[in-house]
Amino acid sequence: MTEPIDGAAALRVTPLHERHAALGASFTDFGGWSMPVRYTSDLAEHHAVRTAAGLFDISHMAQFGVAGPDREAFLAYALAFDPAKLALSKAKYTMILAPTGGIIDDLIVTRNAEDQFLIVANAGNRDAVREALNDRREGFDAELIELDDALIAVQGPRAQEILEATAGLVHDDALAMGHTLDTLPYYTAMGMRFGDGAVLVSRTGYTGEDGFELSVDADDAGALWDAVRTAGEPFGLVPAGLAARDTLRLEAGMPLYGHELSLDIVPAQAGLGRVVPLKTKEADFVGRSALASVVATDAPVLVALVAEGRRAGRAGYAVLGADGERVGEITSGALSPTLGHPVAMAFVAPSASEPGTELFIDVRGNRIPATVTTLPFYKRNAK
Amino acid sequence: MTDLNSLKYTAEHEWVALEGDVATVGITDYAADKLGDVVYVDLPGVGTSVTANEVSGEIESTKSVGELYAPLDGEIVEINDAVVSDPSLVNSDAFGEGWLVKIKVDPAAVEALLDRAAYVALTDDDA
Numbered sequence: 001m002t003e004p005i006d007g008a009a010a011l012r013v014t015p016l017h018e019r020h021a022a023l024g025a026s027f028t029d030f031g032g033w034s035m036p037v038r039y040t041s042d043l044a045e046h047h048a049v050r051t052a053a054g055l056f057d058i059s060h061m062a063q064f065g066v067a068g069p070d071r072e073a074f075l076a077y078a079l080a081f082d083p084a085k086l087a088l089s090k091a092k093y094t095m096i097l098a099p100t101g102g103i104i105d106d107l108i109v110t111r112n113a114e115d116q117f118l119i120v121a122n123a124g125n126r127d128a129v130r131e132a133l134n135d136r137r138e139g140f141d142a143e144l145i146e147l148d149d150a151l152i153a154v155q156g157p158r159a160q161e162i163l164e165a166t167a168g169l170v171h172d173d174a175l176a177m178g179h180t181l182d183t184l185p186y187y188t189a190m191g192m193r194f195g196d197g198a199v200l201v202s203r204t205g206y207t208g209e210d211g212f213e214l215s216v217d218a219d220d221a222g223a224l225w226d227a228v229r230t231a232g233e234p235f236g237l238v239p240a241g242l243a244a245r246d247t248l249r250l251e252a253g254m255p256l257y258g259h260e261l262s263l264d265i266v267p268a269q270a271g272l273g274r275v276v277p278l279k280t281k282e283a284d285f286v287g288r289s290a291l292a293s294v295v296a297t298d299a300p301v302l303v304a305l306v307a308e309g310r311r312a313g314r315a316g317y318a319v320l321g322a323d324g325e326r327v328g329e330i331t332s333g334a335l336s337p338t339l340g341h342p343v344a345m346a347f348v349a350p351s352a353s354e355p356g357t358e359l360f361i362d363v364r365g366n367r368i369p370a371t372v373t374t375l376p377f378y379k380r381n382a383k
Numbered sequence: 384m385t386d387l388n389s390l391k392y393t394a395e396h397e398w399v400a401l402e403g404d405v406a407t408v409g410i411t412d413y414a415a416d417k418l419g420d421v422v423y424v425d426l427p428g429v430g431t432s433v434t435a436n437e438v439s440g441e442i443e444s445t446k447s448v449g450e451l452y453a454p455l456d457g458e459i460v461e462i463n464d465a466v467v468s469d470p471s472l473v474n475s476d477a478f479g480e481g482w483l484v485k486i487k488v489d490p491a492a493v494e495a496l497l498d499r500a501a502y503v504a505l506t507d508d509d510a
Contacts, residue, residue, distance in 0.1 A: 037446075043422075314448075
């Protein structure tokens with residue numbers, strides 16, 4: 001999993017790389033990994049996820065196991081969430097903060113066994129997260145193990161049926177933590193048997209559809225990918241790349257580190273203030289004191305913007321007020337494949353952030369009218 | 384099916400088909416492939432004068448925006464309304480239905496553009 005593909009580029013590749021190449025994928029460098037950006041067409045892959053299902057290789061993401069007698073106290077200190085509130089099999093979206101309250105990364109933490117936690121972090125922040133976690137481990141009797149397991153996402157309305165039909169992926173009461181695929185709630189995980197090994201199946205995702213993320217031993221990744229693809233074909237499952245992943249998560253209003261989230265902003269600026277349980281979490285944690293003090297009221301806040309037409313404002317484009325004065329900047333934007341109009345997230349001055357506010361986006365010299373709205377842009381039909 | 388060998392090409396990945404003194408211009412499948420799904424084309428209006436190697440429009444995909452260079456001096460005599468309404472034609476039929484503009488040109492100037500072999504060599508170097 002860590003072999004570079006050639007001396008010059010020295011990019012890492014996942015256990016599934018050969019399969020992506022065989023499918024004719026175009027690759028891009030993402031966080032030091034050579035990852036598939038598309039297999040056929042961004043739009044086709046995006047639409048497939050919304051109507052059937054898409055299969056994503058996200059093995060470049062960092063996975064850490066946390067164990068040891070002090071694991072809970074360690075995580076309570078190192079991260080924003082309260083592990084005492086996380087029951088067996090449950091997952092939590094949270095953040096690792098700097099002492100300033102700035103965001104080092106956004107993460108998902110799962111209590112995947114009685115004696116363990118699993119942390120999934122962004123590929124681009126692997127080193128920063130590892131370093132911060134190791135620094136914060138000092139004084140706690142806890143282990144941090146960087147895993148080289150693969151991570152595969154199956155996302156879309158047919159995802160559950162596809163996994164239920166996947167040959168070799170078998171229910172096992174000893175691993176299931178009390179769940180079945182059908183009863184597995186959102187943000188919850190269960191173990192399943194695959195061949196001789198196990199797979200951790202989490203009902204989480206980054207697309208706004210129902211779906212699952214599967215953590216599996218690197219040696220079993222290829223067989224699992226193949227089995228899911230075979231089962232998924234009659235349902236319309238297609239492999240989907242990072243381009244589709246980005247338009248899907250944007251429509252679903254989900255932040256992307258390096259765009260909406262960074263060391264330079266505190267969670268409340270990105271609308272994530274309530275993700276940090278300041279009121280109910282007793283333990284001290286890194287960043288707590290910064291967040292507990294008053295945030296400057298003129299700090300930019302993240303808003304959702306919609307526009308008409310087909311010219312989308314993109315990351316870095318200026319957002320202007322009614323008088324043409326600059327009020328902010330787009331962090332992510334695209335012509336929404338599902339909705340058919342431009343959507344964007346932007347940091348703007350609080351005075352311009354009220355839903356309904358009419359602003360403009362500077363699209364390469366053209367002033368395109370845009371309206372502030374609330375996230376998400378797209379919501380799937382509730383089952 | 385367009386005979387790709389009968390077309391001329393530019394280093395900016397446009398193709399040119401000359402009929403009399405009117406040149407039909409599009410972008411090549413190589414360029415369309417690199418762009419990804421085209422979602423918007425911004426073309427110069429009919430009657431506009433264009434200058435060779437200068438930006439005359441934009442072609443935008445889901446992920447990026449590419450500049451459209453005029454391959455030759457001339458005057459825009461027609462634009463492809465079909466591609467304006469359905470930009471995906473650039474991906475599905477870059478050399479046919481995905482044509483972009485027709486320019487009234489000096490036919491001699493077309494001679495100086497790249498032939499198929501020279502264009503293919505250029506894209507092989509790029510890869």
